[in-house]
Amino acid sequence: MELPLVVGVDGSDSSFEAVDWAADEAARHGLPLRLLYASLWERYEGVRPSFSTGRPSEEVMAENIVASCVERARRRTPELKVSGEVLPDDAVSVLLNAGHASFALVTGSRGRGELAGLLLGSVGLTVAGRAVCPVVVVRGGQRNRQGSYGRVVVGVGDSPEGSEAVRFAFDEARTRGCALHAVRAWRRPAREHAGDAAGADEESASALLTESLRDAVRDHPGVELHRQVVEGTAHRVLLDASTAADLIVVGAERRHGLFGLQLGRAAHTLLHHAECPVAVVPQRD
Missing domain, CATH: 3.40.50.620 (HUPs)
Known part of the structure; x- marks a missing residue:
C-alpha cells in the first residue's frame, strides 16, 4: 500500500x-x-x-x-x-x-x-x-517553491542523526532529476597562530562529509553530487545555501520518551528564515 x-x-x-x-x-x-x-x-x-x-x-x-x-x-x-x-x-x-x-x-x-x-x-x-x-x-519565494534552481541541499552534521536526512535528500534529487549539494560547516579554531590547525579542521570536516555520504552515494549512483565544506556556523551556512535551492533537508533526532520539540539550532533557524521549502527528517533511536 x-x-x-x-x-x-x-x-x-x-x-x-x-x-x-x-x-x-x-x-x-x-x-x-x-x-x-x-x-x-x-x-x-x-x-x-x-x-x-x-x-x-x-x-x-x-x-x-x-x-x-x-x-x-x-x-x-x-x-x-x-x-x-x-x-x-x-x-x-x-x-x-x-x-x-x-x-x-x-x-x-x-x-x-x-x-x-x-x-x-x-x-x-x-x-x-x-x-x-x-x-x-x-516557505520561500516562488522560484524556490517551483523548483527553478535544480538544486537540493542537505546539511550534514557530526552525529549519525543525519543519515535518514541524507538518504531522503538523495531520493529527492534523484526523483527531481537535479543536483544534490551536501553541505558541512566547520569552525576555525578561536586561537592565535591557528593556521595549521584550521587546515586540519577543514580536512577533517571534508573527510567526515565523505564518510557520511558513502552509503547513500553507493545506493544512488545517478545523482549528481556536489560536496561543500564551508567555514561558519551550521545555521548560517545552510541559511545562505537556501537562497538558491529548491529544497533544503536537515535531520532531527527523535529520542524515545521525549515529547517536547526536538530540533537543533540549524533546523529551527531554517524553519523560521529559509528562502526555500525545508524538510525536517527524523532519525529515531
Missing part, C-alpha cells in the same frame, strides 16, 4: 502554497495526496439547541476549504489521486496522528489568523519538532 503525502490545510494563502507544492511532489513520487482540515466543531455539536436545524457554520466553512483545495490540486495535476477530509481535533494532533501512516507531512509557513509578525506558525513548528515522518514546511 502506498503511503500518502499528507497536507494540512486551513484556507490561508500559505496553505494554498503548500497544496501546490505537495501536488507537484506527490506527482513526482507517484503518491496519493491527502488533504486534512482540523476542526473542533464536531466536539461541541451536542451543546447546540435542540431546535437548531442548520449546519454549524464551522462545518460548512471546513468542507468548503477542503473541497476548494482538492479541486486546486486536481487542476494542477489532473492525474493525481486526491482526497480531502475534515477531522474533529486540533491541527497538531491531526497531523501528528496522520504522520504514522504518511510518506511525509506538508504544512504552510503560517496559518490562517496567525499574527503577521510570527516567523513560523506554531502548528508547523510543533509538527516539525515531533513528527515520526519527514515534515516539509513550504
Whole structure:
C-alpha cells in the first residue's frame, strides 16, 4: 500500500502554497495526496439547541476549504489521486496522528489568523519538532517553491542523526532529476597562530562529509553530487545555501520518551528564515 503525502490545510494563502507544492511532489513520487482540515466543531455539536436545524457554520466553512483545495490540486495535476477530509481535533494532533501512516507531512509557513509578525506558525513548528515522518514546511519565494534552481541541499552534521536526512535528500534529487549539494560547516579554531590547525579542521570536516555520504552515494549512483565544506556556523551556512535551492533537508533526532520539540539550532533557524521549502527528517533511536 502506498503511503500518502499528507497536507494540512486551513484556507490561508500559505496553505494554498503548500497544496501546490505537495501536488507537484506527490506527482513526482507517484503518491496519493491527502488533504486534512482540523476542526473542533464536531466536539461541541451536542451543546447546540435542540431546535437548531442548520449546519454549524464551522462545518460548512471546513468542507468548503477542503473541497476548494482538492479541486486546486486536481487542476494542477489532473492525474493525481486526491482526497480531502475534515477531522474533529486540533491541527497538531491531526497531523501528528496522520504522520504514522504518511510518506511525509506538508504544512504552510503560517496559518490562517496567525499574527503577521510570527516567523513560523506554531502548528508547523510543533509538527516539525515531533513528527515520526519527514515534515516539509513550504516557505520561500516562488522560484524556490517551483523548483527553478535544480538544486537540493542537505546539511550534514557530526552525529549519525543525519543519515535518514541524507538518504531522503538523495531520493529527492534523484526523483527531481537535479543536483544534490551536501553541505558541512566547520569552525576555525578561536586561537592565535591557528593556521595549521584550521587546515586540519577543514580536512577533517571534508573527510567526515565523505564518510557520511558513502552509503547513500553507493545506493544512488545517478545523482549528481556536489560536496561543500564551508567555514561558519551550521545555521548560517545552510541559511545562505537556501537562497538558491529548491529544497533544503536537515535531520532531527527523535529520542524515545521525549515529547517536547526536538530540533537543533540549524533546523529551527531554517524553519523560521529559509528562502526555500525545508524538510525536517527524523532519525529515531
